[in-house]
Amino acid sequence: MDKNINITLKVWRQKGPKEKGAFETYQLKDISQGSSFLEMLDILNEQLVNDGKDPVVFDHDCREGICGMCSLYIDGHPHGPDSSITTCQLHMRKFNDGATITVEPWRSAGFPVVRDLMVDRYAYDKIIQAGGFVSVNTGGVPDANAIPIPKKDADLAMDAAACIGCGACAAACKNGSAMLFVSAKVSQLALLPQGRAEAARRAKAMVAKMDELGFGNCTNTRACEAECPKDVSISNIARLNREFVKAKLQD
């Protein structure tokens, strides 16, 4: 049964990307375990506003685990100490009375801190812009059922497409590598006949952009997969490697 708990929060505060940040400690009393982690932060912010202080800045939007906006590295885990969820789905029942909770922003060269816990993840958009699409214009496409797709392939593509682009993979990776993110998109489109036509071009372009943006190299530690809120598998990384090497060998 949910009860009320008292907690100590250690929150990273940082004015801007170039400025030095530090932890600040806050005490919160009588937090319902039925509240979500972000609702707990709302309560903290309400408290800070009432004290005339600047509230903690953090990204959040849909609060149902699908938009990928929320981040937060909580007690050593992206999206906190629970599996297969985003921070907005993390509930305070995962914490005990008297707990000290450390909240940090994503830390990766690819994701500079904007303010406090908010980071800039535009790098992921740039990778998609480099090739994470099928080049079709609106209109003039064949009937949706013109090309049958084996259910197995469609399901695997859907598994990969479940990625929400939150950045937890790069945040969890000791190498700051974005391979899980890139591989999910490359896999989704490589598995479908519609995306096959430009599979080689896509793999090369997206990897090149990823490298250019300064993300690290994958050493297959599997931390990304373990922390991914949508359980995207590293078998996608194997597929990306395959697609990339194949594409390069064909050149």
Added chain:
Amino acid sequence: MWLLNSSIGKKLIMSISGIFLILFLLFHMSMNVTAIFSEEAYNWICAFLGSNWYAVAGTLVLAAGVVIHILYSIMLTLQNRKARGNDRYAVNTRPKNVEWASQNMFVLGLVVIGFMVLHFAQFWYKMMFAELMGHHAVDLGGTMVSTTAGAEFIKYYFSQPLIAVLYLVWYVALWFHLTHGFWSAIQTIGWSNAIWLKRWQVISNILATVICLGFAFVTIVFFLKACL
């Protein structure tokens, strides 16, 4: 050149050089095990791999493999550190499913190299290298031993408890390095999927265990032989 410029290309070089070194380790281990059954056969192999042109050529290729593997590991590790950003996490935990070895490959690699230097000083320097320098016998603990009499070297070093223990430590580090290294290499090449990933991990563990147990077996047997 994509192999040298792209992250996957560089990783591919790591993988292929790694697999090449694993194959060599398999060979080296098999050769060592021979020593337990027949010292003569072992010495014959040592002689065969002495200062002949093909053995020297092989050694050079091998050395190139090692150097490439090390150079790229340094290059990738530096890049990865940079990609991590300037601020480090205050609290860090290792999620389940993440092998300890996988996050410490570079350190394990350093340990392996460290011992390799020792090993080279003890064996290769006094065997192939000495031969290349024109010697046919070297001083080993006061007695002159032929540079091709590998079994004598084994017996001499592994009879010393400290050296035997150091070698065992080396194998342990190697074991960790290989359990991750092998499947990781296959994954990087792209020969993996959700099902094969698990299989490769099992194969990785078996391979690492066979290699390291083989080496350890030889070390222990010769240590015990010396004791008895």
Added chain:
Amino acid sequence: MTQINSKIPKGPLAEKWTNYKAHQKLVNPANKRRLDIIVVGTGLAGASAAASLAEMGFNVLNFCIQDSPRRAHSIAAQGGINAAKNYQNDGDSVYRLFYDTIKGGDYRAREANVHRLAEVSNSIIDQCVAQGVPFAREYGGLLDNRSFGGAQVSRTFYARGQTGQQLLLGAYSALSRQVGLNKVKMYKRYEMVDVVVVDGRARGIIARNLITGKLERFAAHAVVIATGGYVNTFFLSTNAMASNGSAAWQCYKKGAYFANPCMVQIHPTCIPVHGEFQSKLTLMSESLRNDGRIWVPKKKEDAEAIRAGKLKPTQINEEARDYYLERRYPAFGNLVPRDVASRAAKERCDAGYGVGAGQAVYLDFAEAINRLGKDVVEARYGNLFQMYEKIVDDNPYETPMMIYPALHYSMGGIWVDYELMTSIPGLFAIGEANFSDHGANRLGASALMQGLADGYFVLPYTIQNYLADQIQVPRFSTDLPEFEEAEKHIKERVDHLMSINGKRSVDSLHKELGHIMWDHVGMARNAEGLKEAIDMLKKLKKEFWSNVRIPGKAGDLNVELEKALRLADFIEIGELMAHDSLDRAESCGGHFREEYQTPEGEALRRDDEFSYVSCWEYQGEDKAPVMLKEPLDYEFIVRQQRNYKN
């Protein structure tokens, strides 16, 4: 009085759109390059429009409130998207989709618009598949369908419980391609704060850079608003935290009509409210009603025992359960439209049969698990069950889910004509932001359809009919006095807010607004309550403008200021909703007036007096708005009392 011209083409219903396209004006490729279009919003409608317009050759400036266009709240749509493909051979057709949508909307939508929507629905599915959207498939490799509320055919295409996500990512990928090609300039973390009208035409916007806090000016030949709905007026809703009605409201204040503001949708299957700290409500997809059965106890004692925690739902046997939707609506059962299902749940709970804390009913899968096996149920709804379990800490495979209606969608919005143009020339509104296609109630899986129809297949045509006259117009300078004036106005507003320095946080005031709206302008409304609400909202507005507290600076990243700017508009939107609800003395779709119901408690429509779209025209600060009527003349179908019973 101003006449409302909805510009509906003449001719037979099924030929209107074809005829329109055949005769509309076009812009040639060389001229397209010289025209700029601002698209505000990157959801299904915004992203698909921005991508399609850029593909055609226009220069597009696209604004996004989040850090990436992929975050727009369309992403949270779960169940699916309708199309009249008839792949299931169950008798579906364009006409039937059109008819179901009109009927589902309680005969308060335009026939021509809805028919066009049904016509282009099939192209949407083709387009999405071509983009690589991984829709669910049968073993034969062809597309699968599921059923949704308000229809007797299976026409809903889906991608697990994440259809909105997959469709949005499809549109986002098309948009990203255009950004990569430099045809779309992407402004992320920008919020539109005003629309600029020059010589009676929309010529640009003022947007606030949310990182620097600076106000910036942008000019273009046309402005497209795709900023979604306004149900966050209620504080608690299924909308995302940043979803707001401000862009639409600024258009209204610049002269665009606001249509049918009272028509908001209350979704029947959401996780019930559990505390004052709650920040939003989570939707459980309507698709769950395909296999889940909704019930409350038959006996009041049982309901009381459950609320007291003395009884578990699984201990109540079949005979003691009241499957009230199946009982009241045998023909559609658990798949009645949303407004009907929501009101039925409220009726039971108000009568004392509610479970949980009293404001909840059960959605039970025991029968489905018996019939299909746990594996099948998991394959269909696994991610929704997981989501429920994470939030409520209860396992829905073992014990029934608890659900209750919650604010979900606004059918009302900026008034647009057949061309999706508002009453300000050059200003267009698409997707949920406009009022057009859903009448008084939207059917499940139709929002995705409408957003993409507008963005991919309607606006890219109709906007050309306007822009064809603009090819001689050179690019505008943002130094024009109109831009100056608009920016100055916003700056004063922001400075005023910052100077109040009162005692109450924005959220506390927003929660108060939510309570007023839910209690008086919610699922059941009456004249007395609405009048009371209008008074309370006036007081709240005063309280807000005299006692809100916003820390930090105006010219800086300031989340509290962002929220305050939105709340200021929400309060006014709430007021207009109350006025419109009061004015519409009938019950239809999502708008239910207690005074107007049938003896069985169903909505009582009054077609003779209220078959019109109410279009509100702004008259100035603290002046009552004027309502204009756009009559809804039904040429092709006969209005009936909606019947989901037999």
